[in-house]
Amino acid sequence: MEYRQLGNTSLRVSILGYGASPLGNAFRVTDPAEGAAAVHLAVERGINYFDVSPYYGLTLAETRLGEALVGLRQQVILVTKCGRYGADQFDFSAARITASIDESLARLRTDYVDLLQAHDVEFGDARQIVEETIPAMRKLQAQGKTRFIGITGYSLKNLMAIAAQVPVDSILTYCRYNLMIDDMDSELIPFAKQHGIGIINASPLHMGIITERGAPDWHPAPQEVRDAGQRIVALCRQHGLDASEVALRFCLDHAGVASTLVGMSSRKHVEGNLKCLELRNNPALLEEIRATVAPVANLTWPSGLPENYG
Numbered sequence: 001m002e003y004r005q006l007g008n009t010s011l012r013v014s015i016l017g018y019g020a021s022p023l024g025n026a027f028r029v030t031d032p033a034e035g036a037a038a039v040h041l042a043v044e045r046g047i048n049y050f051d052v053s054p055y056y057g058l059t060l061a062e063t064r065l066g067e068a069l070v071g072l073r074q075q076v077i078l079v080t081k082c083g084r085y086g087a088d089q090f091d092f093s094a095a096r097i098t099a100s101i102d103e104s105l106a107r108l109r110t111d112y113v114d115l116l117q118a119h120d121v122e123f124g125d126a127r128q129i130v131e132e133t134i135p136a137m138r139k140l141q142a143q144g145k146t147r148f149i150g151i152t153g154y155s156l157k158n159l160m161a162i163a164a165q166v167p168v169d170s171i172l173t174y175c176r177y178n179l180m181i182d183d184m185d186s187e188l189i190p191f192a193k194q195h196g197i198g199i200i201n202a203s204p205l206h207m208g209i210i211t212e213r214g215a216p217d218w219h220p221a222p223q224e225v226r227d228a229g230q231r232i233v234a235l236c237r238q239h240g241l242d243a244s245e246v247a248l249r250f251c252l253d254h255a256g257v258a259s260t261l262v263g264m265s266s267r268k269h270v271e272g273n274l275k276c277l278e279l280r281n282n283p284a285l286l287e288e289i290r291a292t293v294a295p296v297a298n299l300t301w302p303s304g305l306p307e308n309y310g
């Protein structure tokens with residue numbers, strides 16, 4: 001396993017990170033025993049970055065991850081979030097953030113996390129995030145409940161506007177750098193380098209679009225993006241390759257990203273994703289993929305409060 005420094009923090013994170021949202025049945029109902037086995041296999045094979053949130057499965061993912069990590073806590077970098085508690089439930093107040101961490105720590109069966117992130121900040125009032133949420137998170141850091149703090153979200157414009165006003169240690173974004181899109185590269189990466197902020201890239205499979213199974217019903221991308229995903233799958237199949245592996249390898253190759261998070265809840269997916277560490281993508285195939293995706297490349301969807309879109 002290769003590890004990279006997360007910005008200016010002391011955390012050295014595995015370039016392949018474990019997204020725990022599927023443990024909370026985010027994509028489909030998953031078997032808890034298989035989920036725990038997937039977590040154990042990931043730790044055994046050197047994955048040390050584990051990402052979860054109270055939102056995933058409405059606390060179920062945190063509970064299952066906490067159970068699976070009993071006895072393994074010291075081997076992992078444990079990351080959770082605060083401020084998002086349901087599809088339409090957000091509370092970024094200092095009082096909620098302060099209570100939230102204690103609830104998460106209980107479910108995760110630990111007394112600190114390595115990184116606490118305000119979850120999907122484009123759904124909140126930017127002024128509140130800057131003046132109330134982040135300062136409350138810094139207090140939790142001073143109390144030893146989290147080692148570092150960060151923000152997550154879809155809107156690059158909003159993430160950068162917040163981080164320009166108040167220092168954060170990390171930024172996680174998703175569906176902004178993979179085979180379907182690369183605008184994270186031109187906007188967020190130079191900003192993060194300049195400020196010493198660690199970057200986490202999530203959803204290398206574009207939240208399930210670049211998989212044989214295809215996207216879940218709730219996926220916000222328009223049909224033409226889903227169709228392009230299936231064209232990538234077909235193209236890779238013609239070359240005897242699994243599109244999810246090609247997609248993940250493409251993301252792992254980004255040296256400006258500390259960790260790429262894939263959602264996993266089965267040993268089969270952990271094994272498949274670990275295999276990508278050994279793969280090399282063929283530049284000619286990447287060119288073909290670029291051409292087939294071109295009509296919908298860099299297509300985004302609205303997320304959060306209208307004033308935060310972007």
Ligand code: NAD
Pocket residue numbers: 018019020021022027051052119120152153154172173174202203204205206207208209211212244245261262263264265268269272273
């Ligand atoms: P993803 O693009 O990683 O896709 C996950 C889907 O692909 C799941 O259905 C999974 O079962 C399937 N999959 C995984 N490995 C596979 C393989 N080898 N072959 C075929 N299918 C495979 O999307 P994601 O889960 O949305 O993102 C990864 C993680 O990042 C999440 O679990 C979550 O922890 C985190 N995340 C955070 C935010 C945020 O903070 N706002 C947003 C998105 C994702």
